Amino acid sequence: MLSSFWKTLMEKAGLEQNKTNLPLWLLAEVTYKCPLHCVYCYNPLDYATYGKELSTEDWLRVLREGRELGATQLGFSGGEPLMRADLEILIAEARRLGYYSNLITSGVGLDERRIAAFKEGGLDHIQVSFQDSTREMNDFLSSTRTFDLKQKVARLVKKYDYPMVLNVVLHRLNIDHVQQILQMAEQLEAEYVELANTQYYGWAYLNRDRLLPSREQLLRAEEITNDFRQRVGNRVKIYFVVPDYYETRPKPCMSGWGAVFLAVTADGLALPCHSARMLPGLSFPSVRDHDLRWIWHDSPAFNAYRGDAWMKEPCRSCPEKVKDYGGCRCQAYLMTGDAANADPVCDKSPLHGLVTDAVERARKLAAGSEREAQARQRAASEDEAQARQRAASEDAMFFRDDANSLSLAGGKKQPSA
Amino acid sequence: MPLNDNTIFELARHYRFQWEPAQQMHVLLYPEGMVKLPGSSGEILKRVNGTATVGEIVAELESAFPGYDLRVDVIEFLEDAYGKGWIGTKQD
Numbered sequence: 292m293l294s295s296f297w298k299t300l301m302e303k304a305g306l307e308q309n310k311t312n313l314p315l316w317l318l319a320e321v322t323y324k325c326p327l328h329c330v331y332c333y334n335p336l337d338y339a340t341y342g343k344e345l346s347t348e349d350w351l352r353v354l355r356e357g358r359e360l361g362a363t364q365l366g367f368s369g370g371e372p373l374m375r376a377d378l379e380i381l382i383a384e385a386r387r388l389g390y391y392s393n394l395i396t397s398g399v400g401l402d403e404r405r406i407a408a409f410k411e412g413g414l415d416h417i418q419v420s421f422q423d424s425t426r427e428m429n430d431f432l433s434s435t436r437t438f439d440l441k442q443k444v445a446r447l448v449k450k451y452d453y454p455m456v457l458n459v460v461l462h463r464l465n466i467d468h469v470q471q472i473l474q475m476a477e478q479l480e481a482e483y484v485e486l487a488n489t490q491y492y493g494w495a496y497l498n499r500d501r502l503l504p505s506r507e508q509l510l511r512a513e514e515i516t517n518d519f520r521q522r523v524g525n526r527v528k529i530y531f532v533v534p535d536y537y538e539t540r541p542k543p544c545m546s547g548w549g550a551v552f553l554a555v556t557a558d559g560l561a562l563p564c565h566s567a568r569m570l571p572g573l574s575f576p577s578v579r580d581h582d583l584r585w586i587w588h589d590s591p592a593f594n595a596y597r598g599d600a601w602m603k604e605p606c607r608s609c610p611e612k613v614k615d616y617g618g619c620r621c622q623a624y625l626m627t628g629d630a631a632n633a634d635p636v637c638d639k640s641p642l643h644g645l646v647t648d649a650v651e652r653a654r655k656l657a658a659g660s661e662r663e664a665q666a667r668q669r670a671a672s673e674d675e676a677q678a679r680q681r682a683a684s685e686d687a688m689f690f691r692d693d694a695n696s697l698s699l700a701g702g703k704k705q706p707s708a
Numbered sequence: 709m710p711l712n713d714n715t716i717f718e719l720a721r722h723y724r725f726q727w728e729p730a731q732q733m734h735v736l737l738y739p740e741g742m743v744k745l746p747g748s749s750g751e752i753l754k755r756v757n758g759t760a761t762v763g764e765i766v767a768e769l770e771s772a773f774p775g776y777d778l779r780v781d782v783i784e785f786l787e788d789a790y791g792k793g794w795i796g797t798k799q800d
Binding site: 313315359360361363364389391393415416418453454456482483525530 | 721722724726728730731735737738739740741742793
């Protein structure tokens with residue numbers, strides 16, 4: 292015991308590797324229902340065709356099994372998790388089991404009665420997403436009238452003594468508002484701000500050409516963020532997630548396949564990454580048929596890209612494979628057609644040109660079009676459905692809604708609005 | 709930070725310290741993250757409770773692990789933990 296005392300005293304605890312390969316992070320996507328229609332949603336395009344949602348009892352079992360496997364962080368997500376009436380029950384059980392639980396919400400549906408019940412049940416924190424610092428853009432991007440409501444929710448979060456984690460997904464249409472977004476965060480007394488540049492999966496991939504910011508926009512936003520960091524110091528902790536299309540090395544996606552992360556979808560599939568469902572050739576196990584221990588350790592799907600035996604060149608012989616695990620399987624599949632290829636974000640990939648081409652295409656499109664701004668202005672004076680319909684047809688943007696999901700699942704490539 | 713034997717630390721708000729059976733170590737949980745606290749680091753943080761002074765924590769550890777002068781290391785760890793925002797002084 293003594294020797295271990297000395298050995299570990301100075302260890303940088305935060306840098307300790309997860310050598311044991313446990314699913315430390317459990318994401319419970321309790322529903323795909325959502326009152327918002329965000330153009331950059333990462334949910335699968337065909338979500339509207341999925342089967343029955345898991346029951347309360349199923350979820351309670353999943354939480355128990357996850358905790359037994361060693362999961363500590365639990366995220367309740369979706370869709371909009373508040374659409375589940377049994378969230379209070381799940382939260383209370385999560386606390387009892389020893390999870391540190393996080394409600395990842397748009398705020399729509401969070402009233403004082405529910406937040407009081409969550410507090411009572413032991414929910415640890417709440418992450419509220421905003422689409423923008425302005426009412427116009429927030430409401431346009433989500434295709435709802437929710438800006439004022441979100442402000443109210445943010446105040447409720449503070450009132451109930453939750454750490455305020457404010458999340459804004461960044462892209463071309465709002466990244467120039469980073470200054471105002473940070474000011475809003477400060478005003479709402481956020482302790483944490485996530486400026487998460489869109490990662491291009493699901494609906495975001497579909498709308499990529501209209502969402503990808505320019506390099507100049509990105510650099511400006513980073514500069515503003517750094518200035519803000521200097522000014523506020525420790526008071527607000529800011530995470531700036533870069534859009535990997537501007538990188539030359541891929542992100543260490545999920546810290547590796549089947550390494551620390553396990554998602555369970557509304558209809559019961561267990562996934563090593565919340566986007567993985569679209570990958571062909573893998574049969575993801577259902578929590579209805581298997582326990583999480585088998586799923587995590589033994590299922591073929593969770594072992595498919597674990598470690599590095601599956602890698603091809605240039606990853607296989609690359610010394611950096613231990614750092615980035617070859618990047619993201621979903622991105623490799625989406626862009627190159629083969630999930631076992633190197634993530635094309637890497638400039639060692641012979642297919643890196645797919646990424647630079649996408650950046651260039653988006654830049655041209657942005658330069659040639661002022662329609663977005665006009666659409667935004669008009670959206671303020673239309674009702675939700677009208678605005679969504681017109682914006683979708685004019686700007687070729689796909690809003691995430693059931694109608695679009697059903698038509699995309701049917702193989703149609705046009706927005707159905 | 710001005711740290712002396714009478715300083716009293718407590719865990720930062722919204723942080724939770726607990727034993728993880730699956731990992732056989734203490735951890736500190738907070739929004740979006742977890743710090744692993746193997747061995748001694750867990751032993752120190754376990755004693756940070758909003759009532760024990762730094763002097764008392766040192767004394768208790770030295771009696772639990774006799775024969776070593778732990779003061780410097782304990783103080784270094786606490787300063788590091790304070791700097792990272794895991795703990796705050798009671799007066800904060």
